[in-house]
Amino acid sequence: MSVLIVGSIALDTVKTPVEEHADLLGGSASYAALGASFFSPVKLVGIVGNDFPAAEFDFWKSRQIDADGVQRVEGKTFRWSGEYAWDMNTRETRSVALNVFEHFRPALPESYRETDFVLLANIAPALQSHVLDQMKRPRFVVADTMDLWIETTRADLDALLPRVDLLILNDSEARELTKETSLIKAGRKIRKGGPRYVAIKKGEHGALLFSEDEFFSCGAYPLEDIHDPTGAGDTFAGGLTGYLASAKREPTFSDLRRAVIYGSVLASFNVEAFSLERLRTLTMEEISARYQIFKAMSEFESLG
Numbered sequence: 245m246s247v248l249i250v251g252s253i254a255l256d257t258v259k260t261p262v263e264e265h266a267d268l269l270g271g272s273a274s275y276a277a278l279g280a281s282f283f284s285p286v287k288l289v290g291i292v293g294n295d296f297p298a299a300e301f302d303f304w305k306s307r308q309i310d311a312d313g314v315q316r317v318e319g320k321t322f323r324w325s326g327e328y329a330w331d332m333n334t335r336e337t338r339s340v341a342l343n344v345f346e347h348f349r350p351a352l353p354e355s356y357r358e359t360d361f362v363l364l365a366n367i368a369p370a371l372q373s374h375v376l377d378q379m380k381r382p383r384f385v386v387a388d389t390m391d392l393w394i395e396t397t398r399a400d401l402d403a404l405l406p407r408v409d410l411l412i413l414n415d416s417e418a419r420e421l422t423k424e425t426s427l428i429k430a431g432r433k434i435r436k437g438g439p440r441y442v443a444i445k446k447g448e449h450g451a452l453l454f455s456e457d458e459f460f461s462c463g464a465y466p467l468e469d470i471h472d473p474t475g476a477g478d479t480f481a482g483g484l485t486g487y488l489a490s491a492k493r494e495p496t497f498s499d500l501r502r503a504v505i506y507g508s509v510l511a512s513f514n515v516e517a518f519s520l521e522r523l524r525t526l527t528m529e530e531i532s533a534r535y536q537i538f539k540a541m542s543e544f545e546s547l548g
């Protein structure tokens with residue numbers, strides 16, 4: 245089953261305490277689409293300008309990522325620049341140039357409208373809702389968000405949440421959204437606002453998953469070398485949703501637990517190199533090997 249993914253497609257400049265690289269492929273949809281494509285075909289929705297490398301379209305084609313929903317328009321692609329502190333977790337946005345992204349209105353090709361699994365990667369919640377408005381009853385909707393939307397477009401986010409099956413957000417965003425210090429209370433409170441399931445990412449400390457009556461916690465892979473944390477969250481969301489779609493059924497809580505592990509595996513590979521470079525060479529064998537390590541770490545033998 246395919247996954248429809250909408251989000252940003254960007255050219256990033258990323259600085260860490262040891263390296264800096266410019267004009268890298270980035271954006272929430274770029275990471276999410278490649279992450280998901282290891283498990284399921286992807287239908288990508290986004291916008292790029294005429295400075296966007298044509299080779300990326302060839303690459304997407306080679307990876308079962310359908311880019312018919314990516315608008316190519318006159319102007320410059322969205323640009324984002326960020327700088328990481330020594331902990332490789334704290335990040336400051338140095339600059340944002342919305343460019344063609346400023347007037348982005350996602351328009352789904354007819355062939356996209358009946359896709360069963362949807363990932364609304366990080367973009368303004370009004371645009372995420374606009375995508376759902378064009379769809380014919382998707383089976384399972386996953387949404388990601390960020391602090392910017394909690395702070396600036398809260399009403400739009402609140403309107404989106406009841407339409408979402410699984411909301412993914414990080415620990416500080418969960419606290420900001422609920423004004424709770426406990427992540428357990430925060431997860432439960434967000435569920436009451438609409439989504440049936442909530443996943444809270446805790447960076448190098450793993451992730452939590454909440455349903456009405458079940459709870460799951462998994463650790464993160466103990467990586468020694470993190471080169472570029474950009475897109476870890478988007479890759480997590482992409483891997484998770486791609487895995488759910490590959491199960492070809494209404495996700496059970498066990499499917500969701502496995503999906504959280506696959507998302508974590510994909511994210512752990514992504515941060516090993518700048519931009520999407522590690523994901524470009526990643527193999528299913530490497531994913532499976534790391535999944536087994538996660539499985540042993542998380543002690544969830546009963547899943548088989």
Ligand code: AMP
Nearest residue numbers: 252254270271272324474475476477478
């Ligand atoms: P993450 O590290 O998961 O927060 O994702 C980083 C990616 O998000 C970068 O590749 C950026 O191009 C993209 N990005 C940054 N700001 C925004 C924004 N306001 N809306 C959508 N995408 C963004």
